[in-house]
Amino acid sequence: MPSVSLFELFCIFFYVGLFTIGGGLVAITLMQQMIVERGLISPEQFYNMVAISESTPGPIGVNMATYIGYELHGIPGGIIVTVGEVLPSIICILIIARFLTSFQNRPAVKTVFTTLRPAATGLVLVAAVNIFVLALLSIPESASALKTLEGWSGLFKWKNIAFYAVATAVALKTKLHPIVLILFGALFGIMFL
Template identity: 60%
Template sequence: MTLLQLALTFFSIGLFTIGGGQVAITLMQQSLVSTGIISQAQFYNMVAISESTPGPIGINMATYIGYELYGVPGALIVTGAQVLPSIIIILIIARFLKNFNDNLYVKGSLAFLRPVTTGLILVPVIQVIMFTLINVPESISVLTTIEGWKGLFNWICLAAYGVFVFLLFKVKLHPIAVILLGAVFGIVFL
């Protein structure tokens, strides 16, 4: 994939990302992993790094992928392509907002987009859980044995997930501290 093709890919992702960067993850995965530009493992590593760094995840992912594939110029061009549709749409909306603010069709379309966006956000959450915590068996017949069930989960990651959820919600540890602990855990145990 050339830099121009990558920029156009991220322009289209930016154009159709309604609901924020979490929705962009699904579109990026379909555009990058399914076409073989990057592997699934690389993609989830990029998601983890992009989630751990400040800023919107969609822009972080665009910057990271652009940099990984084409260096600093790639990072700048792909990031610009990712944000350009949003800038254009915001300028158009700002120009016509007063005219359409009370329009029933606009209200109806926005009401319909809420559940769709929720579903698009849920997809990468489930995919990350499946990739990190569950070892999907090649055949369902493996689950007919105790050993098959023992191998179903990545027990170290599942235990760490439980500990981090406890630290985040019960101990009220700051999310940045949890992210740093997660990075240290990954370096030490995985």
């Protein structure tokens, strides 16, 4: 597994924080490109981190950054990477706060924000699809491994699909608090995966 220095990791997450417009879920796609595709962590490890980061309090982008930094460099990594993730936002907010009243009603500014909404929605959708594919499908790593699947039925993770269907039905039909479903999901993962 390739290694990365703490400074490089800080720069990666500064970049992610700088170009994440639309919230922490958008950052997941950038993190995947920057971390998983470089081979620093496996895709399965990454999506486990996503699941844990979504279920812990706080912004998911910051939670992911902290988790990845800790995983790769321990406590100093968690701290440095978190700072790298939030620093661009802090800088941007300070600049915007200084000049907001002078440009907030300009047509160009309104157009930029109107254009960014669909792009951010698309990035969130990509992250959601990636999570669903990893959680619900058994996609082989090579074409030769495809022959070992028992037809279409081997392509699906049936236990996961069943749990997802039941959890969705419970969430839609009851007023059960989401933390209870998260705890049941954790228990399901421990027992069956």
